[in-house]
Amino acid sequence: MERSRLLSLAHLWAAFLCFLPATGLGLWQLLMRSPLPVPVDDPNAYYASLTAHGSIMAYVFPTLFIMGFGYAIAVSALGRPLRGENWAWAGFVLCVVGSLMALAPIAGGRSSILYTFYPPMVGNVWYYLGVAVVIIGSYFWVALMLINFAAWKRENPGKPVPLAMFAITTCALLWGWTALGATSEVVFQILPVSLGWRHTIDAGLARTLFSMTLHAIVYFWLIPAYVAFYTLMPQAAGGRLYSDTMGRIAFVLFLVFSIPVGMHHLFMDPEHGSGFKFVHSLLTFIVALPTLLTVFTITATLEIAGRARGGKGLLGWIRALPWNEPMVLSVALALLLLAPGGFGGLINMSYAMNAMIHNTSWVTAHFHLIFGGVVVIMYMAIGYELWPRLTGRPLITKRAACVQLWLWFWGMLIMTVPWHIAGLMGQPRRYAIFDYTDPGVAKMAWLDILSVVGGVILVCSAALFFYVLARSSLASAAESISPIRYALAVNPPARVHPLLNGFMFWNVLLLALVLITYGYPVGQFFFLHNQDAPEHSLTREMKR
Amino acid sequence: MSAGNGSGRSWGFFAVAMLTGVVALSFGFGFVLLPKYQGTQGPYSAKDSLYHALGLHTHGKELGSVQPPLKVPTYIVWTDATIRQAMGGDAKRGEFIALNCNACHVEQAKSTEPWIPILAGLDRLVTYKQLDDFRSGTRLSGPMSAIAQSLTPQDYADVAAYYASQPGMPENTGERMPHSHRTYRNPDPLQRLIFAGDPKRGIAACASCHGPGGYLIGAPALTNQNAAYLGQQLQAFAQGTRANDMNMPMRTIARLLTPEEMKSLASAYAKGLAELQ
Numbered sequence: 001m002e003r004s005r006l007l008s009l010a011h012l013w014a015a016f017l018c019f020l021p022a023t024g025l026g027l028w029q030l031l032m033r034s035p036l037p038v039p040v041d042d043p044n045a046y047y048a049s050l051t052a053h054g055s056i057m058a059y060v061f062p063t064l065f066i067m068g069f070g071y072a073i074a075v076s077a078l079g080r081p082l083r084g085e086n087w088a089w090a091g092f093v094l095c096v097v098g099s100l101m102a103l104a105p106i107a108g109g110r111s112s113i114l115y116t117f118y119p120p121m122v123g124n125v126w127y128y129l130g131v132a133v134v135i136i137g138s139y140f141w142v143a144l145m146l147i148n149f150a151a152w153k154r155e156n157p158g159k160p161v162p163l164a165m166f167a168i169t170t171c172a173l174l175w176g177w178t179a180l181g182a183t184s185e186v187v188f189q190i191l192p193v194s195l196g197w198r199h200t201i202d203a204g205l206a207r208t209l210f211s212m213t214l215h216a217i218v219y220f221w222l223i224p225a226y227v228a229f230y231t232l233m234p235q236a237a238g239g240r241l242y243s244d245t246m247g248r249i250a251f252v253l254f255l256v257f258s259i260p261v262g263m264h265h266l267f268m269d270p271e272h273g274s275g276f277k278f279v280h281s282l283l284t285f286i287v288a289l290p291t292l293l294t295v296f297t298i299t300a301t302l303e304i305a306g307r308a309r310g311g312k313g314l315l316g317w318i319r320a321l322p323w324n325e326p327m328v329l330s331v332a333l334a335l336l337l338l339a340p341g342g343f344g345g346l347i348n349m350s351y352a353m354n355a356m357i358h359n360t361s362w363v364t365a366h367f368h369l370i371f372g373g374v375v376v377i378m379y380m381a382i383g384y385e386l387w388p389r390l391t392g393r394p395l396i397t398k399r400a401a402c403v404q405l406w407l408w409f410w411g412m413l414i415m416t417v418p419w420h421i422a423g424l425m426g427q428p429r430r431y432a433i434f435d436y437t438d439p440g441v442a443k444m445a446w447l448d449i450l451s452v453v454g455g456v457i458l459v460c461s462a463a464l465f466f467y468v469l470a471r472s473s474l475a476s477a478a479e480s481i482s483p484i485r486y487a488l489a490v491n492p493p494a495r496v497h498p499l500l501n502g503f504m505f506w507n508v509l510l511l512a513l514v515l516i517t518y519g520y521p522v523g524q525f526f527f528l529h530n531q532d533a534p535e536h537s538l539t540r541e542m543k544r
Numbered sequence: 545m546s547a548g549n550g551s552g553r554s555w556g557f558f559a560v561a562m563l564t565g566v567v568a569l570s571f572g573f574g575f576v577l578l579p580k581y582q583g584t585q586g587p588y589s590a591k592d593s594l595y596h597a598l599g600l601h602t603h604g605k606e607l608g609s610v611q612p613p614l615k616v617p618t619y620i621v622w623t624d625a626t627i628r629q630a631m632g633g634d635a636k637r638g639e640f641i642a643l644n645c646n647a648c649h650v651e652q653a654k655s656t657e658p659w660i661p662i663l664a665g666l667d668r669l670v671t672y673k674q675l676d677d678f679r680s681g682t683r684l685s686g687p688m689s690a691i692a693q694s695l696t697p698q699d700y701a702d703v704a705a706y707y708a709s710q711p712g713m714p715e716n717t718g719e720r721m722p723h724s725h726r727t728y729r730n731p732d733p734l735q736r737l738i739f740a741g742d743p744k745r746g747i748a749a750c751a752s753c754h755g756p757g758g759y760l761i762g763a764p765a766l767t768n769q770n771a772a773y774l775g776q777q778l779q780a781f782a783q784g785t786r787a788n789d790m791n792m793p794m795r796t797i798a799r800l801l802t803p804e805e806m807k808s809l810a811s812a813y814a815k816g817l818a819e820l821q
Contacts, residue, residue: 039724041730042723042726043726043727043740043749043752044721044758273596273597273598275578275596277574278597279571283567432727436728437728438743509560513567534627535761
């Protein structure tokens with residue numbers, strides 16, 4: 001058990017060690033786009049920084065965090081040592097090595113292609129190899145989650161797999177499936193160009209393959225937050241989970257519907273017809289269902305806890321909740337951020353409304369609100385929840401943790417709300433610099449300055465988060481720390497429906513759905529179009 | 545492993561039926577209802593709309609729209625084959641061919657006549673494309689058109705390889721090391737133009753394609769080039785007498801520049817931007 005705790009801890013430390021400097025880069029980028037003075041004002045540096053910020057925040061940080069959290073769940077929820085622990089360490093080493101491989105060319109300014117690759121832009125080959133190695137490392141984790149899941153089921157026939165393990169295995173499966181899109185883009189399209197074997201690339205096909213990953217990756221990030229909603233929060237609030245079945249249904253829906261919706265990122269792309277864009281648009285609305293189910297279940301769970309603590313009346317239970325518990329506070333703050341974030345998402349996924357906000361700052365603001373807000377605030381809370389269990393030392397202090405979470409909440413709101421508005425005013429995204437002497441741009445100046453204020457608060461919050469974890473790690477060992485206990489449902493299931501205790505059925509459905517919704521959009525490139533674009537090597541990598 | 549009440553199969557059936565319903569609904573809307581609705585609006589027929597839904601673009605042909613006459617700025621398309629050919633020259637052979645060029649572009653290709661461009665160190669793809677444009681007449685020059693027509697594409701690649709290997713103009717590596725003051729915060733209007741452009745007039749930054757700080761396939765490095773040549777080309781682009789820029793970035797930008805700006809840009813690049821760094 002001791003080694004497996006170290007395993008999780010290593011993953012979480014690595015994740016948070018990347019996270020802190022990446023928030024600093026984010027603040028510098030906000031400053032660059034604002035009218036305020038900024039050190040080293042060079043657009044090239046901006047794009048290098050943006051690539052680093054995105055690659056860390058989208059790939060390295062969440063992947064390492066989720067892997068660490070997954071191992072912790074596998075050990076604690078299943079109550080048995082992790083099978084294949086050496087393989088888990090190997091996966092960790094691959095992820096760290098891959099991250100360094102990817103970050104070195106970015107730091108050297110030779111891969112400023114932004115983290116979403118955007119072919120025909122082509123960067124240094126080590127960047128792509130690094131990302132590929134991180135994905136391979138994460139596949140070790142996917143395999144181990146499935147192996148541990150299956151082993152427990154074999155040893156406990158007929159028993160329901162604990163909800164936390166069921167959910168994190170959904171997460172692993174989802175990642176296993178969805179990473180195939182970006183992986184095939186990198187392996188079959190980008191690497192041959194980056195290695196100099198080819199000089200042109202079909203950007204339309206590359207974008208389509210990437211869209212298979214681009215949306216579902218958000219649910220890969222989000223599911224661990226939902227795991228905390230369903231299994232960690234009720235315990236911390238002093239109550240029980242409203243429904244275990246509802247949770248299983250939500251996670252299964254995420255697995256089935258996350259991937260065949262990705263083309264809503266391609267609404268403005270000319271290489272696809274309107275038919276499949278509409279199909280993906282409609283299916284994206286289905287993905288909102290598990291979130292609505294979750295919001296309902298979690299609110300009901302909070303009410304159960306509040307009433308169990310003596311809360312009375314229509315809303316009195318809210319006051320009775322333990323708001324000094326980081327886990328409870330973070331869930332409430334996450335739900336508050338989810339409301340505007342989800343609303344914005346509905347606009348993005350609507351085929352017609354998307355045109356208004358396409359390529360504007362609105363989109364950047366939206367995914368910061370959802371990922372940086374809802375997801376990261378829950379990662380922080382999970383960090384606080386796991387830390388004493390992993391280090392054997394008490395959290396110093398819960399009060400500081402709550403202050404940190406509040407700072408993150410307000411920082412995220414102050415940063416993203418003006419950012420959304422600037423987007424609606426037409427501010428383009430991915431721009432390094434704006435000419436504020438232009439009257440059309442000048443009216444957005446105050447919004448950009450407000451976003452910088454939000455960014456400063458976020459960096460302070462990230463530093464405080466780091467301080468609390470570091471300070472707690474150095475504290476003297478506690479005499480006893482209760483192990484992680486996962487929430488019991490109001491009606492704990494003695495048995496669950498076999499469809500909600502395994503994945504084979506859902507995998508088949510998912511595969512069918514992906515073939516139906518992506519078969520033609522990907523296949524058409526091989527018989528309809530020949531749209532190879534010349535590579536745009538941002539730096540001169542071709543030999544003279 | 546059954547659910548205990550024998551409903552395992554029926555719930556599975558229920559899930560599949562719901563999913564099928566959702567998929568059928570979305571396809572019905574996307575491929576039948578919307579195309580039909582669009583078919584009643586504007587000039588689209590139902591068939592056009594269905595083609596549109598499938599991404600089978602007809603590029604206006606089906607609509608009987610008038611196609612504008614084709615104007616070709618260059619016959620070079622950067623396909624894999626073209627890039628391979630342009631990059632695959634033999635510098636030794638190119639040196640022999642370049643004996644003819646050196647009458648004007650002088651020995652070692654460091655021309656002293658200020659209206660004749662320096663070729664030493666020029667990117668292979670640039671030399672290759674310009675020679676082909678001279679051949680096809682999309683770039684006009686009496687002597688160069690005649691010379692280019694007497695050469696083969698392999699000769700272009702060889703000459704390009706030779707000049708690229710010569711020391712002269714610095715290679716445009718798209719250098720990415722950060723420098724301060726490359727934004728609108730810079731008080732010097734010339735530096736702003738070079739490194740940040742002027743969006744109010746729709747002018748992109750010179751440096752983003754011509755370096756330093758950027759590299760675009762087929763765009764020449766300008767640092768250390770002859771000032772008179774650069775100024776002359778900017779004017780030619782502005783007046784449309786040179787029109788071999790694909791997608792016309794240079795014709796668009798040059799038209800927006802003032803004569804003073806052209807002059808100072810040309811001399812700044814000719815001096816190697818040294819005083820700007």
